[in-house]
Amino acid sequence: MNESISGNQKKRGRPATGERAHIAARVSDDEAARIDAWAEAHGITRAEAIRRLIGMALIHDAEEVE
Numbered sequence: 473m474n475e476s477i478s479g480n481q482k483k484r485g486r487p488a489t490g491e492r493a494h495i496a497a498r499v500s501d502d503e504a505a506r507i508d509a510w511a512e513a514h515g516i517t518r519a520e521a522i523r524r525l526i527g528m529a530l531i532h533d534a535e536e537v538e
Contacts, residue, residue, distance in 0.1 A: 499507070511521035 507521055507525070508518055510525070511518050514521065514524075516524070
């Protein structure tokens with residue numbers, strides 16, 4: 473009988489960075505264009521723009537609750 477492979481087997485897929493959770497969201501073409509325009513105006517990437525816009529919305533929401 474063949475023995476199963478043992479030892480250091482490589483894992484499939486991209487290794488986890490452990491830095492942040494990955495969240496996917498669908499946006500319309502118009503929303504993506506508006507995000508891209510905002511990002512370009514602030515000299516940042518689309519991903520950073522999304523993070524900042526979410527952060528701004530959460531701060532705004534917290535201020536409304538107080």
